[in-house]
Amino acid sequence: MKRTAKPQLPALAERLIYSLAAVVLSLLLATIVMLIAGYDPLKAFGAMLNGAFGSANAVANTLSKSIPLMFTGFAFAVASKGGVFNIGGEGQLYLAALASAVTALALDGLPRAVVLTASILAGMAAGGAVGALIGAIKAKLRINEVIVAIMVNYIVSLFASYMVNGPLKAANSMTAQSEAISSTYLFATVIPRSQLTTALYLGIAFAVLIFFLFRSTRLGFNIRAVGENAKAAASAGISIAATTIGVMALSGMLAGLAGVTEVLGKYGRFIDGFSPGFGFTGIAVAVLGSNNPFGILLTSLLFGALEAGSMKMSYVANVSTNMVMVIQGLVILFVATPEIVSQFVRRKGGKRNG
Amino acid sequence: MDNLQYIFSFNIVLTTLRFAIPLTLAAVGATICERSGIINLGVEGMMLVGAFGGVLGTHLTGSPWLGVLFSIFCGGLIALLHAVLSIRYKTNQTVSGVGINILSVGLTVVLTRVVWGTDGISGSVTQLSTMSIPLLRNIPVLGALFEDQSPFLYLTLIIVFAAWFFMYRTKAGLRLRAIGDHPRAAATVGINVRVYRYVAVVVCGMLCGMAGAYLSIVQNNLFVNNMVAGRGFIALAANIFGGWNPLGSFLASLLFAFAQALRINLSLPIPDQFVQMVPYALTLLVLIGVGRKVKAPEASGELID
Numbered sequence: 001m002k003r004t005a006k007p008q009l010p011a012l013a014e015r016l017i018y019s020l021a022a023v024v025l026s027l028l029l030a031t032i033v034m035l036i037a038g039y040d041p042l043k044a045f046g047a048m049l050n051g052a053f054g055s056a057n058a059v060a061n062t063l064s065k066s067i068p069l070m071f072t073g074f075a076f077a078v079a080s081k082g083g084v085f086n087i088g089g090e091g092q093l094y095l096a097a098l099a100s101a102v103t104a105l106a107l108d109g110l111p112r113a114v115v116l117t118a119s120i121l122a123g124m125a126a127g128g129a130v131g132a133l134i135g136a137i138k139a140k141l142r143i144n145e146v147i148v149a150i151m152v153n154y155i156v157s158l159f160a161s162y163m164v165n166g167p168l169k170a171a172n173s174m175t176a177q178s179e180a181i182s183s184t185y186l187f188a189t190v191i192p193r194s195q196l197t198t199a200l201y202l203g204i205a206f207a208v209l210i211f212f213l214f215r216s217t218r219l220g221f222n223i224r225a226v227g228e229n230a231k232a233a234a235s236a237g238i239s240i241a242a243t244t245i246g247v248m249a250l251s252g253m254l255a256g257l258a259g260v261t262e263v264l265g266k267y268g269r270f271i272d273g274f275s276p277g278f279g280f281t282g283i284a285v286a287v288l289g290s291n292n293p294f295g296i297l298l299t300s301l302l303f304g305a306l307e308a309g310s311m312k313m314s315y316v317a318n319v320s321t322n323m324v325m326v327i328q329g330l331v332i333l334f335v336a337t338p339e340i341v342s343q344f345v346r347r348k349g350g351k352r353n354g
Numbered sequence: 355m356d357n358l359q360y361i362f363s364f365n366i367v368l369t370t371l372r373f374a375i376p377l378t379l380a381a382v383g384a385t386i387c388e389r390s391g392i393i394n395l396g397v398e399g400m401m402l403v404g405a406f407g408g409v410l411g412t413h414l415t416g417s418p419w420l421g422v423l424f425s426i427f428c429g430g431l432i433a434l435l436h437a438v439l440s441i442r443y444k445t446n447q448t449v450s451g452v453g454i455n456i457l458s459v460g461l462t463v464v465l466t467r468v469v470w471g472t473d474g475i476s477g478s479v480t481q482l483s484t485m486s487i488p489l490l491r492n493i494p495v496l497g498a499l500f501e502d503q504s505p506f507l508y509l510t511l512i513i514v515f516a517a518w519f520f521m522y523r524t525k526a527g528l529r530l531r532a533i534g535d536h537p538r539a540a541a542t543v544g545i546n547v548r549v550y551r552y553v554a555v556v557v558c559g560m561l562c563g564m565a566g567a568y569l570s571i572v573q574n575n576l577f578v579n580n581m582v583a584g585r586g587f588i589a590l591a592a593n594i595f596g597g598w599n600p601l602g603s604f605l606a607s608l609l610f611a612f613a614q615a616l617r618i619n620l621s622l623p624i625p626d627q628f629v630q631m632v633p634y635a636l637t638l639l640v641l642i643g644v645g646r647k648v649k650a651p652e653a654s655g656e657l658i659d
Contacts, residue, residue: 329457
């Protein structure tokens, strides 16, 4: 796939303005949709803000909803730096979630630290394996990774679905889900009676790790080199195949953590079809955060807030909760289309000067 | 024994055809689009918009045929967005497709609530009625193909043939294929690459819109949240499995529809999820070169200035 020409936006501040502009544009369009539909946009956005940040519990909810998105965002960003378009986050996180649930259930009775660690690692390994497979198909067979990853997404999530509809299905359960994992082995909640768990700290820790990976390690350098110019990297002695497979393994592990933290944080079991498309939304999160780990923390927070606030918006202003998806879809389209956004930024700037 | 009886009954042919209709329409659309060198991951969303448009058009006019026309219009419109972004603004085509899918899920539900006041499900509208063809319906066994069938069955067959004829028997079709393989060379000999691509993407959207209308106002009489349920991606798979060829897309859709017909009507000894995997697994195998080798348009996703 050919890369689109990047506009000249070198400084971090400029990229921030640029992402903000994409969000503002999307919100403007969403406002227009609401006006045409006869809703009160002020009331709707007010309710949304209130639902996302209005109380300690609302904030906890926002943060909790941002956790899977930051991991799928990291996953897409890391692969992206290595020149791979990882649209396979969904499959990676499903297999990871399954592996972590199975591990935690199998080790029941062992000390908490052992089970939690093993369960997280098992999930990362499973996600990483799915990622590495896609990377290997790309690197060894020279096949575009996008279609491969989409097929793998379906195959893997259907497999996980089979497991919890069949061999791993909880006894006496109406729905397709695994047995419940003992609460001893789950992430601790940060705020009582909320879904916000210490998985958040894991997300922040990984943001720091990823930052240093690309700032000061050989591996990070190699990944970037292959992503930016594979031919030059190869002539400098970097193995393109090994790097592609490696970066996809890494990306799969990160996407896997989205599944792991949902299982060991939110649900305490594997539930069939638990992800509403975290893998795909992660693409938006990463692109909007310009593939920067701290940028991704911010954008996942934004998307988490949209999700968390949508319920309140729905019953206060009568707007469907799916308005959030309209906004997310628009954000993706705008942020991927630099030309429109920079025209918008320039026009705004021009007005202010004049 | 029931299973065997079913497999050898004519019923399975009819069921397979019915399941194949939406897949075929969308897969042929994807073939036309991708042959022009524009990647379209938004097929799923375009079908969804078509499904919604079909119900809305029928609701507003009372006529399911006008509903079908409106679904084609809506599908074309959302595809035009993909075309403008991909061609005019050089947006990454994969990202644009993902964005369109998310936007479509959101927009259709938001508008359903606006029109019908309910979340995720529309009110019911008039269904497109079936038709029988005189004389032909009296043929033994095969007559069932002409008795009480949806007009979409015949439309789909005509579209498959027309798309194949266009692509392999006309000058414009030859040019379209040339653009997908060597856009620069095509431009050098004076072909207007942009126009071909715009038309190809929009036609794809129109076919996806029709495919969506089949789901909402032919098989059903209402719109339900996310009712396309992955069929867009199966159609994309059919396009690849069929080797980016309209006839191939049709045959692949038939194969995938056959698996679906078996799944729904038989008590198979294999778990349901494994039967559902068939389209994806077969496509993956073909992609990695097991069995027949398929070839994507050489310049897939490549833009020229």
